[in-house]
Amino acid sequence: MRNAKCETDAIPRKRKRLDFFERYLTLWVFACMIVGVGLGTIFPAATRAVGQLEFGRGSHVNIPIAVLIWLMIYPMMLKIDFGGIKSVFAKPKGLFITLLLTGWSNPSAWRCSGLFS
DSSP: OOOOSSSGGGGGGHHHHHHHHTHHHHHHHHHHHHHHHHHHOOOOOHHHHTTBBBTTOOOBBHHHHHHHHHHHHHHHHHHHOOOGGGGGGGTTTHHHHHHHHHHHHHHHHHHHHHOOO
16 A cells, blocks of 8 residues: 655644744834834924925925835846736736736725815
8 A cells, every 4th residue: 555645744844933023014104104103293394395395396295205115126127027027918817807806906095085076
């Protein structure tokens, strides 16, 4: 009688743990928000000065926010395997579900929030 145990079961796997920063990311975000609100309250002139840094008059695109968002997203873009994008169409179900949900939910959420009125 053959042993039913798979060969991969014999190899002990080390469980991957999140790094300290990633494990407590929610706390870091809330801490940064609290510090930011506190600094804005203590230094209102600095807050107004940073708020006026825009890409042209009346554009409502804040330069520091744009730079910080770019710095946040750029490392993730470096990890994209652009060669693997071709294989997305081999199993398009997940892609279509994502497009459907984001295409439907985002406009609906904005309409329901009343931000367009």
